[in-house]
Amino acid sequence: GENVEQHPSTLSVQEGDSAVIKCTYSDSASNYFPWYKQELGKRPQLIIDIRSNVGEKKDQRIAVTLNKTAKHFSLHITETQPEDSAVYFCAASQEGSARQLTFGSGTQLTVLP
């Protein structure tokens, strides 16, 4: 089965700086990679996703890059704000598959004012 590793487990940055979270996956059949943000006590919310036919996707301050050859993908948050503080989970899946959403272990991001 799929295995997703996520690093770092905790990340502290100063407000305005950039944050990068990295994930690797094992199953070359995976082709859909969502990122979820989970604030304390709240539901995971999809913030951005990327499919394997795309190398990079950007949405305002958030971007995701994918390297299929190396089987890794990264989340980049620029101009971080205190409200970006949360746990971020990467995941891997085969698009169209109803079951195979494998999560990484999560990164606690803290943005220091």
Place this chain on the structure above:
Amino acid sequence: DAMVIQNPRYQVTQFGKPVTLSCSQTLNHNVMYWYQQKSSQAPKLLFHYYDKDFNNEADTPDNFQSRRPNTSFCFLDIRSPGLGDAAMYLCATSSRLAGHEQYFGPGTRLTVT
């Protein structure tokens, strides 16, 4: 607004006393999932329904059961809760037509005393 609803948000049960958590959705999605999330960990898939077809994860304990009486509702039954079952239980839905992007409910925090 279309959404995923979970009731109750907080549930306290006694060791060994059966408990049922509920999930409903107004998204008309054909797939519904149950995840268990323990503190500081990633969500762990317990099982999912693809339409009426039940799909159990191999490592989901027999203590956990699920029912889906119709498209909108899905229930998680814990037959004999143990202290180790205390967790956040997340319901999610997805639709084949939407590429199976998963939408999470707010979760039910289960405490076992």
